Amino acid sequence: MPKITIDSIEVEVVQGTTIMDAARQIDPHTAPPAMCYHSGLNGSGGKCRTCLVKVVQTSETNPRPMPKLVPACRTLVEDGMKVENNSSPEVISARKGIVELLLINHPLDCPVCDQAGECDLQNLTFQHGAETTRYTEDRRRYPTKSLGNLIQLHMNRCILCFRCVYAADQLTDGRDHGVLNRGDASEIGTYIEKSIDNDFSGNLIDVCPVGALTDKTFRFKSRVWFTKPVYAHRQCETCCGKGVLWLKGHEVLRITGRRNAVGEVTEFICNTCRFESKSLHHWEVEGPAPIDQRSVISQNHYTS
Amino acid sequence: MVKLLLDGIEDPSIRYLNGYRAHGGYQSIEKAITMSPLDIVEEVKKSGLRGRGGAGFSTGMKWSFLDRKSDKPRYLVCNADESEPGTFKDRYLMEKIPHRLIEGMIVSSYALGVRHAFIYVRGELIWVAKHLEHAVGEAYSAGYLGNHILGSNFSLDLTIHVGAGAYICGEESALLESLEGKRGYPRIKPPFPAVSGLYGCPTVINNVESIAAVPWIVTHGGDAYSKIGVDKSTGTKLISASGHINRPGVYEIELGLPVEEFIYSESYCGGIKNGRALKAVIAGGSSVPILPAELILKTASGQPRLMTYESLNDGGFTSGTMLGSGGFIVMDDTTCIVRNTWNLARFYHHESCGQCSPCREGTGWMEKILHRIEHGHGTQADIDLLVDVSKKIEGNTICALGDAAAWPVASAVRHFRHEFEFHVRHPDQVTAPNHVANAAAYKYEEITHAKNND
Amino acid sequence: MNPTFSESTLSNINRLLSRYPADKRKSALLPLLHMAQAEFGGYLSPETMDYVAQLLTLRPIEVYEVASFYTMFHKQPTGKYVLEVCRTGPCALNGAESIIDYITRKIGVTINEISSDGLFTVKEVECLASCGTAPMMQLGERYIENLTEQKIDDIIDRLKHGERLDIEPNPENSILFRSCQGQSNG
Numbered sequence: 001m002p003k004i005t006i007d008s009i010e011v012e013v014v015q016g017t018t019i020m021d022a023a024r025q026i027d028p029h030t031a032p033p034a035m036c037y038h039s040g041l042n043g044s045g046g047k048c049r050t051c052l053v054k055v056v057q058t059s060e061t062n063p064r065p066m067p068k069l070v071p072a073c074r075t076l077v078e079d080g081m082k083v084e085n086n087s088s089p090e091v092i093s094a095r096k097g098i099v100e101l102l103l104i105n106h107p108l109d110c111p112v113c114d115q116a117g118e119c120d121l122q123n124l125t126f127q128h129g130a131e132t133t134r135y136t137e138d139r140r141r142y143p144t145k146s147l148g149n150l151i152q153l154h155m156n157r158c159i160l161c162f163r164c165v166y167a168a169d170q171l172t173d174g175r176d177h178g179v180l181n182r183g184d185a186s187e188i189g190t191y192i193e194k195s196i197d198n199d200f201s202g203n204l205i206d207v208c209p210v211g212a213l214t215d216k217t218f219r220f221k222s223r224v225w226f227t228k229p230v231y232a233h234r235q236c237e238t239c240c241g242k243g244v245l246w247l248k249g250h251e252v253l254r255i256t257g258r259r260n261a262v263g264e265v266t267e268f269i270c271n272t273c274r275f276e277s278k279s280l281h282h283w284e285v286e287g288p289a290p291i292d293q294r295s296v297i298s299q300n301h302y303t304s
Numbered sequence: 305m306v307k308l309l310l311d312g313i314e315d316p317s318i319r320y321l322n323g324y325r326a327h328g329g330y331q332s333i334e335k336a337i338t339m340s341p342l343d344i345v346e347e348v349k350k351s352g353l354r355g356r357g358g359a360g361f362s363t364g365m366k367w368s369f370l371d372r373k374s375d376k377p378r379y380l381v382c383n384a385d386e387s388e389p390g391t392f393k394d395r396y397l398m399e400k401i402p403h404r405l406i407e408g409m410i411v412s413s414y415a416l417g418v419r420h421a422f423i424y425v426r427g428e429l430i431w432v433a434k435h436l437e438h439a440v441g442e443a444y445s446a447g448y449l450g451n452h453i454l455g456s457n458f459s460l461d462l463t464i465h466v467g468a469g470a471y472i473c474g475e476e477s478a479l480l481e482s483l484e485g486k487r488g489y490p491r492i493k494p495p496f497p498a499v500s501g502l503y504g505c506p507t508v509i510n511n512v513e514s515i516a517a518v519p520w521i522v523t524h525g526g527d528a529y530s531k532i533g534v535d536k537s538t539g540t541k542l543i544s545a546s547g548h549i550n551r552p553g554v555y556e557i558e559l560g561l562p563v564e565e566f567i568y569s570e571s572y573c574g575g576i577k578n579g580r581a582l583k584a585v586i587a588g589g590s591s592v593p594i595l596p597a598e599l600i601l602k603t604a605s606g607q608p609r610l611m612t613y614e615s616l617n618d619g620g621f622t623s624g625t626m627l628g629s630g631g632f633i634v635m636d637d638t639t640c641i642v643r644n645t646w647n648l649a650r651f652y653h654h655e656s657c658g659q660c661s662p663c664r665e666g667t668g669w670m671e672k673i674l675h676r677i678e679h680g681h682g683t684q685a686d687i688d689l690l691v692d693v694s695k696k697i698e699g700n701t702i703c704a705l706g707d708a709a710a711w712p713v714a715s716a717v718r719h720f721r722h723e724f725e726f727h728v729r730h731p732d733q734v735t736a737p738n739h740v741a742n743a744a745a746y747k748y749e750e751i752t753h754a755k756n757n758d
Numbered sequence: 759m760n761p762t763f764s765e766s767t768l769s770n771i772n773r774l775l776s777r778y779p780a781d782k783r784k785s786a787l788l789p790l791l792h793m794a795q796a797e798f799g800g801y802l803s804p805e806t807m808d809y810v811a812q813l814l815t816l817r818p819i820e821v822y823e824v825a826s827f828y829t830m831f832h833k834q835p836t837g838k839y840v841l842e843v844c845r846t847g848p849c850a851l852n853g854a855e856s857i858i859d860y861i862t863r864k865i866g867v868t869i870n871e872i873s874s875d876g877l878f879t880v881k882e883v884e885c886l887a888s889c890g891t892a893p894m895m896q897l898g899e900r901y902i903e904n905l906t907e908q909k910i911d912d913i914i915d916r917l918k919h920g921e922r923l924d925i926e927p928n929p930e931n932s933i934l935f936r937s938c939q940g941q942s943n944g
């Protein structure tokens with residue numbers, strides 16, 4: 001099994017592991033940030049460039065460094081590879097640059113965004129962003145478009161990670177939305193108005209790292225940190241039936257899939273579980289959902 | 305003057321099969337089928353031929369990386385997407401001598417063990433694609449394409465494919481995506497096309513000019529080719545000359561020609577239009593760094609600059625540039641460098657595919673900053689911001705379009721900072737679109753003055 | 759009305775499809791969209807794209823995604839003649855800006871607009887690989903190079919009078935083409 005050293009910590013991984021997954025094996029919290037890669041979606045990654053790392057030694061047999069920073073999520077480990085992640089000033093500076101670029105056209109509307117508190121971009125910015133912006137021009141804006149009555153699209157917030165496109169390809173029985181246009185005019189959409197309707201379409205919300213796709217049935221109901229997440233399961237014919245109920249008192253405000261240590265939902269749930277089972281009697285509650293210590297959701301100690 | 309690629313171009317009938325054959329066309333196929341495919345790869349390696357699409361990577365080397373062990377079909381794809389501003393050589397060659405490219409595709413396919421090859425022509429060059437299509441039809445009828453070519457057991461189909469308007473489809477993996485009928489998104493590498501290219505099969509992608517050079521190499525041998533040119537810049541190169549010169553056009557030069565001779569000789573560009581002074585040159589297509597007159601004619605160490613990969617690169621990006629695709633854009637002393645840089649930044653912004661964030665967001669930002677400076681709304685801090693944004697893009701993107709967008713901007717500020725500062729300091733004098741350009745002598749002096757005062 | 763290709767186009771499409779591996783029909787999407795644009799009014803309406811999707815057994819979104827990526831596909835109706843004038847570096851060095859300005863003033867339109875007589879749309883495009891003959895533009899399939907104001911006057915007058923421009927003939931029977939009303943076989 002290949003051995004790789006990341007920021008001086010050695011780890012042994014199976015052949016075919018990416019630098020990202022190796023780093024997550026060491027510690028999910030120090031692993032490179034990922035805005036587009038999602039371990040549950042084939043082909044995802046490589047696009048946002050926040051996970052760039054420096055390979056100072058390619059392998060045992062090829063001790064040369066790689067000429068450029070490489071995306072950890074799409075670069076395979078080789079035996080004897082040496083990688084610098086948080087220890088490299090070059091990596092930190094590139095990452096800061098990427099965050100700045102991701103934000104120049106972002107509306108920064110966290111105060112009115114349902115994703116606030118569980119937003120990967122918010123967290124990324126908190127960790128790697130600058131306090132002020134050097135961008136003075138108008139930000140890009142898109143006309144509001146509807147994707148039906150379950151999913152709310154806020155294109156202005158989208159960072160074009162392509163995860164929802166992969167999710168629709170891989171989880172649903174046919175994709176009706178995609179990336180239209182080109183360059184910085186690219187947008188997520190259906191081209192002609194069409195509602196995205198399909199047993200697993202709710203997962204597009206869960207894979208979206210920002211507030212571009214949110215749950216319309218939860219819209220403006222509550223800040224996430226005022227709700228209490230509990231693990232629950234139910235008998236379901238279509239999916240695994242394992243969800244998180246976001247409660248306020250005994251009211252189920254929202255249902256999502258369960259997230260792993262790096263915030264990815266990997267066991268996807270169906271729309272019946274997500275949208276049509278919004279009552280405690282549909283579910284068997286297991287107990288409080290584990291929430292990262294540093295998350296604002298846990299800071300609030302489940303105010304109810 | 306050696307002419308390998310454009311040989312016979314003055315005869316209009318060379319566009320058609322009989323005319324082409326009268327000039328010795330298709331001989332290399334007869335020779336090739338008596339050779340082993342690997343021997344041809346060897347000849348191409350020996351020739352020292354380097355990719356003419358921009359990167360200058362050894363063609364023989366690229367061919368030897370092709371995965372021949374795989375049991376999947378292998379493909380050869382010719383990159384005729386020519387869209388790099390300043391470059392129009394492939395179009396010229398295909399329009400006038402389509403059979404030279406087709407002959408190249410046939411011998412190259414034989415060498416690579418390819419049974420189905422494609423030529424991806426940019427959509428706007430539709431009439432060129434039609435000439436190629438016609439020529440392909442002629443080649444089929446003459447038995448150069450199809451089953452059992454010239455009675456051998458080598459068979460080949462050749463498809464002319466058209467794009468639909470996207471510079472990014474010149475990037476080889478985006479081209480493959482586009483050829484598969486998708487959006488032109490560059491792929492994340494590895495895997496490289498030699499292992500997984502078109503339809504997931506081992507694929508070689510070469511520029512038109514690279515492939516068109518192969519027949520000559522097969523006929524005359526790799527050694528003969530390597531004797532043309534100097535050092536590691538062997539053979540001839542098509543240069544597309546444009547801008548403020550007396551004789552714009554496509555020239556086939558022997559690599560090693562001094563830049564000064566190329567600009568001023570009557571056999572080539574014929575000097576600067578209207579007898580003006582040379583201000584700057586973009587030597588290899590819009591993506592390569594711009595150089596001021598003094599650095600394009602001579603290297604930083606005072607050696608005459610030659611038209612070779614090495615000489616143009618002498619001094620790295622501090623004082624050198626690249627041969628690139630050979631798009632030679634000449635600017636006289638009336639040119640506003642800021643405006644030209646803004647124009648190119650707009651191009652890259654318009655052409656970014658939008659897949660990766662540094663290029664998608666950064667190219668637009670650079671264009672906006674340049675627009676501001678050019679129109680007299682910029683500040684001193686904007687100039688540094690511009691360079692900083694270009695650094696955030698460079699090297700951090702999926703494909704080289706990010707670099708291609710960053711280099712012209714960074715180099716323009718590096719060599720012409722005084723002009724940017726002039727715009728910032730004298731906003732009232734840059735509001736007309738033709739500023740600097742029209743009252744050139746006067747304003748140019750003023751700019752130089754600004755430079756000397758810094 | 760639902761778009762339907764003519765018999766002759768359908769047989770051309772079969773010829774086109776035979777040029778790609780049998781299981782890679784999607785490869786024919788770009789040439790097919792060119793054909794559709796030429797046959798159905800010079801632009802790609804959602805109905806046209808749905809029709810093309812159906813011919814290649816693709817989901818409609820796959821066609822929308824592709825059509826919206828490439829600049830040669832018009833998603834909105836255009837004038838009968840689309841003048842696509844190059845605005846990039848080398849052309850700009852040789853006066854593209856003032857030529858574009860001249861053309862739009864002469865026709866009386868802004869960029870991308872349709873003239874009131876429905877005849878013209880002027881578009882700015884990026885380098886067309888014709889920088890040595892700058893400034894230049896594309897009209898349908900053909901390039902018109904070394905533009906001057908007189909040349910523009912002449913072209914526009916002739917187009918207004920429905921005259922054909924002198925065009926170098928192209929090989930016939932080609933199945934590759936693009937929309938270029940009034941100037942096909944350009």
Ligand SMILES: Cc1cc2nc3c(=O)[nH]c(=O)nc-3n(C[C@H](O)[C@H](O)[C@H](O)COP(=O)(O)O)c2cc1C
Pocket residue numbers: 354355356357358359360361363366383384385386387388471472473474475476477509510511512514515703704705708
């Ligand atoms: C943004 C971009 C545009 C490119 N455009 C072209 C092009 O129009 N024609 C071309 O031959 N190569 C182009 N290239 C280079 C190709 O990716 C590739 O290197 C080349 O076709 C390989 O052929 P060669 O080795 O024969 O040069 C482009 C590269 C990039 C990054």
Ligand code: SF4
Pocket residue numbers: 472489490655656657658659660661663664701702703704705706
């Ligand atoms: S560098 Fe630009 S063109 Fe290349 S993949 Fe990224 S966004 Fe697309």
Ligand code: FES
Pocket residue numbers: 033034035036037045046047048049050051052071072073074
């Ligand atoms: S997470 Fe690796 S590039 Fe986006």
Ligand code: FES
Pocket residue numbers: 389390391844845846847848849850884885886887888889890892894
């Ligand atoms: S810049 Fe206009 S054709 Fe190249």
